[in-house]
Amino acid sequence: MAYVIYTSGSTGLPKGVMVEHRQQDNLLPGIHRAYGLTEKDRVLQFVSMAFDVAAQEIFGTLTSGATLVLRNEACIGDSVSFWQACQAWGITVAHLPAAFWHRLAYEVPDELPAALRLIALGGERLDAGALSHWFERQGERVVLLNEYGPTETTVTATAHAVKAQEAVRAPIGRLLANVRIYVLDDQGQPVPIGVQGEICIGGEGVARGYLNQPELTEERFVKDPFSDVPEARMYRTGDLGYWRVDGVLQFVGRNDDQVKIRGFRVELGEIEARLAALEQIREAVVLAREDHPGNRRLVAYWTTHEKLTEEALPDAERLRDHLKAELPAYMVPSAFVRLEAMPLTPNGKVDRKALPAPDTEALITHEYEAPQGSVEELLAGIWQELLGVERVGRHDSFFDLGGHSLLIMQLLARVQGRLGHEIGLQAFYRAPTVAGMAQLIQGEAASGHPDESVWARMQQDAVLPDEIVAEAAPVPVESVKQILLTGATGFLGAFLLRELLRRTDAHIICLVRASNPERGLLRLQKNLEQYRITGDIDFDRIEILVGDLSRPLLGLDGDVHQSMCERLDAIYHSGAYVNHLMPYEQMRMANIEGTRELIAMAARHHAKHFHFVSTTSVLSPADAEGDDRLTEHCLAHHGEHLQSGYVQTKWAAERLAEEARNRGIPVTIHRAGRIAGDSVHGACQLDDSFWGIFRMIPVLGYAPHGAFGEILTAVDRVAAAIVALSRAPGLENHTWHPIATGFSDGAALLAALRRNGYAITEVSGDEWRERALQFFEAHPEDPSARLGAFLLPAGHADGEEADESVSPVPTDSTLTCDVARALGVNLEPADAPMLDRYIRYFQSVGFFPGRS
Known part of the structure; x- marks a missing residue:
């Protein structure tokens, strides 16, 4: 020794x-x-x-x-x-x-x-x-x-x-x-x-x-x-890392640096690195704190350079905006605590246990104005209980004070219990202040249900400006050498990137929200790692373009924007702000204005082949025009019955793409359906609402009888079909449905769960819904609790009555499947082995519970 x-x-x-x-x-x-x-x-x-x-x-x-x-x-x-x-x-x-x-x-x-x-x-x-x-x-x-x-x-x-x-x-x-x-x-x-x-x-x-x-x-x-x-023995470090192609080891963080926040797996080191990238910040540390039972939140601690004046220091709002540009919302801390210096242990490491609880200065607040009247005072009290803050001004935002989707469900339940008034989820998103909630309760504001004003705005947003017209003809499909891809840091976009690299010899430019190209590349790599396809990517053929779909000119400088207009041959637009609970207004900039900006880019200097990823959810029964199927030829013209703000924005964006066809731009629309995991290794997105609700079956041990019937199409096959169809000469200006033919019913999904070790009892839909809601109330930090709004009676997030005049019409993808098959891509539904791979993947990442 x-x-x-x-x-x-x-x-x-x-x-x-x-x-x-x-x-x-x-x-x-x-x-x-x-x-x-x-x-x-x-x-x-x-x-x-x-x-x-x-x-x-x-x-x-x-x-x-x-x-x-x-x-x-x-x-x-x-x-x-x-x-x-x-x-x-x-x-x-x-x-x-x-x-x-x-x-x-x-x-x-x-x-x-x-x-x-x-x-x-x-x-x-x-x-x-x-x-x-x-x-x-x-x-x-x-x-x-x-x-x-x-x-x-x-x-x-x-x-x-x-x-x-x-x-x-x-x-x-x-x-x-x-x-x-x-x-x-x-x-x-x-x-x-x-x-x-x-x-x-x-x-x-x-x-x-x-x-x-x-x-x-x-x-x-x-x-x-x-x-x-x-x-021979080995030591399990608990550290996470990966091998680079050149044989160098890259450190990612610790297993215990990965914390669960509202069901999401969060790497604290990733947040610290993004925060420390700001030039005013000297050191950054992020903790997951639970200063109030049941309300676990991220808190960032930071120090600054001694030479900076108070005026030059970023406030909490600026710090949060910086991180929002680079990270998912669930990874953005709710509080930012400035310290003179980080506390250190005797060995010179940061003493995380000595970091203080945040005070009001660490939160984003408006100039304080006290609640007015008994309703506002009662609401402010409920907010204080849930958020663990000392005081709440009538104009402070629920989200700026640390609120999130899980707490919203508790908030609305408490408001209903104490005031006897039910506030719809989307209505709250439109007015997330004490004063705004009070107006909803007192009938001084709109209820937030889908109404004529939203439909009118959708139609206004679906108009393409007259000046957007192709300035010259596009290059032939087979001559495409420069491609812009949006959404590469998302799920489908990651696999589209892989297919574009596999099926073309083009240079791929990825539009990424980040503070600089290096950060953008890290964000892209992180996403590819999550879906286990990093090894398939040739990074030498990828360029990071820092931009933002929600900003004018995509957030690009004028010279950079002009360069893109001149360089590009094709645009694949897969990026979108996806949230099925938020209202139309909060997503329209990224999803509609971003699409409008890309179409304008596709028209300028010369026409670019424009491939728009839409969703079959934009289609209404009336779009079938008396047919018994919603086929690829159906136009999405009847959006007045659409409920989801996200789908409403996709409807308006698809209408813009449709109109661009009449302006000399070759536009192909790809309406995706329910996209499932990779067919080979099962990697899937964990924030998908379908899987988030479906995971409650193994969690509860109960399943709703006859539910969860879905056509599941593997993400790699959707991506392969989109790229194959886009590369075939003569197929421009079509609309496709890259959706598997067939039907993966609930019985097949339940059978897969049982094969993988779960004991499942089937009950009525109402009983299952009640069990799930009770579980969410008892376990607000569960990954699926944020989706509780989907389980409200009749499945309506705002409690509105279903429109009985709207009857379902199935979506048809026969044409797309036939053409894709001729191009070597088989769009087949998830079979038993594939469903098993999905479940094993969810088990391996801790999304599904251990076996029964």
């Missing part, structure tokens, strides 16, 4: 790690090579003896013949003192905790100590903002070596010399000598390149185990199934 060193890791509970001499003997030559140590080096001994890196600093230096320089306390008081000490002592190599270096990076002098050639960093993830600032000021003269390795595998397992272009997400590098690393899925099998999994470390550096904790040792130090060495 060489030493026992205690580490709390992510659990906070001390564990004595037993490191043997042979593990240290294996480490030291690797450090000599990684640092290039010689007898001429002077190495700073920085960390305390309670930190395992001390052993690496001390023994690594002395066994190489280099000089070990012991620091004093005075040199770490501030950055100036530290750099002066390094200069005076002739330091050539230093190993620093990342948290300490982050502070140095933002106060880096014009000239670093002359002898300094290498800084090794470890302890936690490197901050992108700090790296960018460092490289801008100092370049790459001094090597920044990013090290990774838990105490349990003897200090350091990998190392990587970070380059300036890697500042956004620094890799953790390649293996040191005699280290084996595996990236494994939940079943303990290696994942493909680019796919995220748990980092497990084997080889000569694996420690003996934990002192006097045999059970924990057995749990974390397991048999290495991939080694030929008898009794």
Whole structure:
């Protein structure tokens, strides 16, 4: 035994790690090579003896013949003192905790100590903002070596010399000598390149185990199934990462950094990285706090540069808007707490337990105006209970104060219980303030039910401006070389990207909401990882175009916009703001105005082939014009009965695309149906309302009799059909239904659940609905609770009566299936093996519960 060193890791509970001499003997030559140590080096001994890196600093230096320089306390008081000490002592190599270096990076002098050639960093993830600032000021003269390795595998397992272009997400590098690393899925099998999994470390550096904790040792130090060495073990780190194509390991975060917020899996490190990208922010930490039972929320903590004035500091609203541009809504913190400095542990890491609860200043509030009248006062009291805030102004937004879809359901239930008044969900979205709710209750505002004013606005929005006309003819389909794709950070869009790369030799430009192209690429990569298709993507043929569908000119500068008009040959518009609970007005900018901007781009300079992804939900029975089927030839002209705000916006957008055909633009409309997971490995979107409600069957153990009959079409086949149809000459200006023929009924879905270990009892629809609503009330943080509005009586989110004059007419996709089949794409419904793959995927990511 060489030493026992205690580490709390992510659990906070001390564990004595037993490191043997042979593990240290294996480490030291690797450090000599990684640092290039010689007898001429002077190495700073920085960390305390309670930190395992001390052993690496001390023994690594002395066994190489280099000089070990012991620091004093005075040199770490501030950055100036530290750099002066390094200069005076002739330091050539230093190993620093990342948290300490982050502070140095933002106060880096014009000239670093002359002898300094290498800084090794470890302890936690490197901050992108700090790296960018460092490289801008100092370049790459001094090597920044990013090290990774838990105490349990003897200090350091990998190392990587970070380059300036890697500042956004620094890799953790390649293996040191005699280290084996595996990236494994939940079943303990290696994942493909680019796919995220748990980092497990084997080889000569694996420690003996934990002192006097045999059970924990057995749990974390397991048999290495991939080694030929008898009794070889590997350590399960709990860290997440993936292999890059070049063989470099990329760190993603910890398993315990992945928290569940309102049923969504959230990676705190991802939010921290996006927040730290703002130039005013020095450090950022994000926690999931539950200061009030049942209301778990994200809270961001941040520090700023000392030289900034108060006027230059971003407020909570600006910080939130920055993150909203780059992250899904559920990953945007509800509070932003500014600190003078991050609290640190004795080892120089951020002390997350010492971070304070947010106060009112951390929230987005309007100038305070007290509630007026008894109704507003009662409503404000309900808001305070649910949101855990001290006071609520009559004009404060429910969402700005930390409200979300799960709390809305509780809010509306409490309002109905205490005031006896039922407020529709979409009505609340239109007026999410105490004053607005009071007006709804007192009858001073519209009820929020679909009405003539919404229908009138839909028709107005469906008009294409006269000046949008093709300025020149398009290139032939077979000559398309430059393609703009929207929605690549979504579900179908990810698979469209893969198919465009497979079936064309074109350059693909992806429109992505982000602060810069690097962040946009990370967002795209993250999405591809989620659906397990990163390894299929040729990133050399992809360009990130930072933009926003909801902004004029797509958020592009004039010159960039003009360049796109000149460069592009085709546009595939798959992007949209999808939320089946929000009203029309809140989605019209992205879904309608964004489509209008893209059509204008498709007309300018020369016509572009325009492929618009719509939905069969835009069709009404009246569109069948007396036929018994809604075929591809039916036009979506009767939108007055559409209920969902999202579908209403898609209806207006499709009408714009339809009109563009008359302006010389070759427009193809692809109306998708119920899109299911990938047919090969089952990866599916977790925020889909159908699967969100369907998962309640295994959760409850009950199923509504005769429900959930759906035609499910695998996403990869939908994408393949869209691209194949778009590439065939002579098929322009058509409307297609890339939907499987056949019917995946509820019985097949229930049978799949039972095959995969769930005991299911069928009950009436009313009983099942009541069980689900009761479950949501008791478990507001359940992933499906946000969809409770779909389970209100008669399935209407606002409680309105169903229009009995509207009778269902089935959608027909025979023509599309026949043509796609002739092009080599079979649109077939999900069969039993495919349904099994979906369920196993949902189980593997924790979306479905364990087996009964």
